[in-house]
Amino acid sequence: MGNCQAVDNATLVIQHPNGRVDKHFFPVSAAEIMKLNPGHYVALLLTTTLYSSKEAPNNNTPLRVTRIKLLRHTDSLLLGHVYRLVTSQEVMKGLWAKKQAKMHQKNGNATEKNISDCDALGRKKDDVKKNTSTNNQLNETTVQKRRKEKLGQMNTREDVDKAAVAQVHKYIARFWYQAGLPFNLIQSPYFKDMVEAIGAYGKHLPVPSLHDIRGPLLSKELEYTDSLVKPKKKEWSRHGCTIMLDGWTDHRQRTTINVLVSSLRGTIFVKSIDATCFVKTEKKLFKLLDSLVDEIGEEHVVRVVTDNGKRVHQEKDNLRSMFTSNEWVQNTLSKDAKGREATEIVMMTPFWENVVYILKVMEPLVQVLRLVVGEKKLAMGYIYEAMEKAKETYMGYIYLKSIGYKSVDVDGLPFDTNKDDINRGALVPVSTKPGREGLRQVLDSRNTRVVPFDGWGKIDCEERRRGSLKNKSREKLATWEELLEVACR
Incomplete structure (x- = not known):
């Protein structure tokens, strides 16, 4: 039956068959609980201890029985008690346990009396044991017959319920299809609450009108939402x-x-x-x-x-000037660890180059998503065409990077005139567009080691890892040998 939890005098506990426990701080009637939980009865859990004889507490194991005291619809549930929702099957088990406990106590008293009589009159104890076992067998036979009758009634009820359930499901599905509702709404907990409430009310439930839905009910739901917020x-x-x-x-x-x-x-x-x-x-x-x-x-x-990522990138200079202004320098946040980290990120050139990279990569994908989730339902042909264009655009951002390449300025390459070298760094990509293989051919002709974008991702992770060990955002790999070793892992 489950264990009763300790409660104070101002708490009412309702135990559900699935293990859920509800606590109330005000008395309610049994009918209110039954309406919210159709098909269940409200019972008060009572635990008693029985013994087969008066001397049993000293030398025998006590028999503990959890009894169910069923409540009427008009009964009130008192504070400071533990109640449980039980099904018809549990009610039968409880009644059987209650009857068996009474029989056990009655037979124990009769046996004790017979034993005392045998001691006084000198009668045989076997006769008493035989009579007790015979009574138990008769009682068990009667209970088995009643169980079979009850099971037969339950099977008949199940056959009737299957037809009724199929009829209800048909009308629910028809409403679903006519309204064009998404199928995943069937998993909403609010839909389940609605069905349970309708079933608890029973027949002749008045349907809410259009005015009720758009007026009073909407206002009440708004108040409920405000209470959650x-x-x-x-x-x-x-x-x-x-x-x-x-x-x-x-x-x-x-x-x-x-x-x-x-x-x-x-x-x-x-x-x-x-x-x-x-x-x-x-x-x-x-x-x-x-x-x-x-x-x-x-x-x-x-x-x-x-x-608005593009606008953020356009305001790059203004954002940087904010972190170099006297107002920020004099602010206490500029001396904090997080403030220094934010300043370092904003002032880093790779950070803004990464912003540009994200905008270029995500823009074609976002355009496809806007077509899919838009109000106007386009044909699948338009969706496929947009996806193909997105692939072509996305392929335009395949990044190649070179390590150890020194030469003169080449058209299309991010050449650094100060270092006489191609720019290097995990966030400084060299972009190639579809059908334009000139960059790769130039790098191959110079015997340059080309590292694809995933290799530079490894370099980026390694530089960040080394920087974290020294409380820095990153630590650059200085030599070409280190770069190649990390990229080829």
């Missing part, structure tokens, strides 16, 4: 939050900006902004961000994230 908003004042802006344009060229706030407790959708007539200039963007920061709380916001 309040604990997350409290986290903003403790650990701060991040404002995230996600802009997108539909097939009608309407621009929408989604505003989200992220914190340790999760991400919250705040609102959507119609930016169709919104001019994307630095002043307008600053005005928008300033209003959002004021709305959420300037003391809560620690950073702002947007999807």
